[in-house]
Amino acid sequence: xxxxxxxxxxxxxxxxxxxxxxxxxxxxxxxxxxxxxxxxxxxxxxxxxxxxxxxxxxxxxxxxxxxxxxxxxxxxxxxxxxxxxxxxxxxx
Amino acid sequence: xxxxxxxxxxxxxxxxxxxxxxxxxxxxxxxxxxxxxxxxxxxxxxxxxxxxxxxxxxxxxxxxxxxxxxxxxxxxxxxxxxxxxxxxxxxxxxxxxxxxxxxxxxxxxxxxxxxxxxxxxxxxxxxxxxxxxxxxxxxxxxxxxxxxxxxxxxxxxxxxxxxxxxxxxxxxxxxxxxxxxxxxxxxxxxxxxxxxxxxxxxxxxxxxxxxxxxxxxxxxxxxxxxxxxxxxxxxxxxxxxxxxxxxxxxxxxxxxxxxxxxxxxxxxxxxxxxxxxxxxxxxxxxxxxx
Numbered sequence: 492x493x494x495x496x497x498x499x500x501x502x503x504x505x506x507x508x509x510x511x512x513x514x515x516x517x518x519x520x521x522x523x524x525x526x527x528x529x530x531x532x533x534x535x536x537x538x539x540x541x542x543x544x545x546x547x548x549x550x551x552x553x554x555x556x557x558x559x560x561x562x563x564x565x566x567x568x569x570x571x572x573x574x575x576x577x578x579x580x581x582x583x
Numbered sequence: 584x585x586x587x588x589x590x591x592x593x594x595x596x597x598x599x600x601x602x603x604x605x606x607x608x609x610x611x612x613x614x615x616x617x618x619x620x621x622x623x624x625x626x627x628x629x630x631x632x633x634x635x636x637x638x639x640x641x642x643x644x645x646x647x648x649x650x651x652x653x654x655x656x657x658x659x660x661x662x663x664x665x666x667x668x669x670x671x672x673x674x675x676x677x678x679x680x681x682x683x684x685x686x687x688x689x690x691x692x693x694x695x696x697x698x699x700x701x702x703x704x705x706x707x708x709x710x711x712x713x714x715x716x717x718x719x720x721x722x723x724x725x726x727x728x729x730x731x732x733x734x735x736x737x738x739x740x741x742x743x744x745x746x747x748x749x750x751x752x753x754x755x756x757x758x759x760x761x762x763x764x765x766x767x768x769x770x771x772x773x774x775x776x777x778x779x780x781x782x783x784x785x786x787x788x789x790x791x792x793x794x795x796x797x798x799x800x801x802x803x804x805x806x807x808x809x810x811x812x813x814x815x816x817x818x819x820x821x822x823x824x825x826x827x828x829x830x831x832x833x834x835x836x837x838x839x840x841x842x843x844x845x846x847x848x849x850x851x852x853x854x855x856x857x858x859x860x861x862x863x864x865x866x867x868x869x870x871x872x873x
Contacts, residue, residue: 509727511662511669516867553866555803560730 494572495539499524499546500531505565506550506558517549544579551581607656608864611857614649618850621646625846628838636838641693643842644686646849650856651679657860671723672859675812678716679852685709700830703775711775714782714823721789721816724809728796740795748788755780755824759831783823790816804866808858815851822848 499518503526506514518526523537524546535542550558559581570582621643627633654676661669688706692698725734735741763776794813800806822844829835 507662507666509667511660511666513661513863513866520869551802553803553805553862554727555800555806557728557730557799558803560799564730 494569495535495543496533497569498543498566499526499533501565501569502543502546502550502562503528505561509561510550510553513553514550517553518546521545521549540577540579544581547579547581610649610656611653611860614646614653614850614853615857617646617649618846618853621846622843622850625838625843636836637693639838640842641686641690643846644683644849646846646853647679647686648683650849650853651676651683653853653860654679654856657856657863660860660863667723667726671720671727672856674716674720674723675852675856678713678720679849681709681713681716682849685713703771707775711778711782714779714786717786717816717819718782718789721786721793721813724812725789725793725796728793728799728809734792734796740792743795744788744792747791748784751784751787755784758824759828762831779823779827783820786816787820790820804862805859808855808862811851811858812855815848815855818844818851819848 503514503518506517515526515528518524521542522545523535523542525534525536527533547559547562550562554561563582566582570578621639624633624635624639628636628639654672655663658669658672658676661672663669663673685706688704688709689701692701692704692706729736735744760776760780764773766772766776790813794810794817797806797810797813800809822841825841825844826835829839829841835841
């Protein structure tokens with residue numbers, strides 16, 4: 492599985508455990524991100540780094556820095572697989 | 584069989600959905616309107632010698648009932664008990680319903696059985712379980728505010744928590760518990776006298792930690808709503824504390840300061856749930872990021 496896909500799935504899953512269905516609602520608002528959650532299928536249209544950054548910002552708007560920490564923890568196991576320039580700023 | 588063309592059916596569904604959302608929105612303001620009414624009533628009773636003290640005392644828990652209902656509606660939108668934030672709102676709502684139930688049972692003993700203070704009775708189970716529900720609510724809220732293993736980070740939070748717990752235990756003991764631990768009426772009384780402040784201490788302590796950690800949510804739209812919820816919890820603790828204090832010192836009166844603090848606690852809880860729902864509504868209505 493593509494690393495960015497894995498990152499998005501992990502973030503949404505972790506946020507879903509905290510804010511329930513609102514997590515998916517917020518993810519579906521991110522431009523360039525198509526989420527087929529029942530099948531865990533993610534499609535990107537555009538710069539993947541920016542799209543993931545936007546996804547985190549959606550959650551950040553709700554619970555601030557806490558939401559960013561949750562996202563960081565969620566992807567800690569996979570983010571190292573990305574070249575440093577592709578890592579979204581909020582996850583660094 | 585007749586059926587609407589799909590586009591018309593869809594419009595009707597949208598209309599009914601809109602009406603249901605509108606009625607929900609109105610319902611969210613109901614406990615706030617009740618709070619304003621009860622505050623005015625309290626002022627009239629205490630400063631303009633209006634009658635009906637007993638009616639006030641036996642009915643203001645309706646704010647808790649309506650808040651518990653809208654709380655469960657709000658919690659459902661956050662996944663209810665399947666998510667941490669949904670569970671936090673859900674347990675607060677359950678706690679408020681238990682408060683209403685406790686008040687209702689005490690009112691029954693007073694109105695129907697003509698017993699002024701039927702202590703203990705089955706209503707006390709409801710009041711005690713309120714403390715458990717609130718503890719579970721704040722525990723879940725803490726799991727939203729702080730992430731794995733960082734509850735006591737920075738370390739000063741652990742120190743302040745321990746100091747506050749010890750200070751609270753001393754204050755409770757000196758204020759009234761020393762009178763209640765050796766209740767002449769028997770062991771069940773002593774046990775109940777101890778159980779109330781013991782259970783309440785848990786939600787107070789977790790609430791204090793959550794207040795200290797709430798700044799982690801800075802920059803988030805939910806900070807204000809969660810802060811009001813935590814303040815409501817502290818006011819609820821103040822109400823429980825003052826009830827026990829006034830009961831032990833035989834200074835409690837119907838529609839007095841204690842009932843005012845309870846009214847404020849329920850009203851603030853209603854306000855926080857309204858704020859949470861408004862944030863969710865605004866976020867749902869807002870466009871996405873590009």
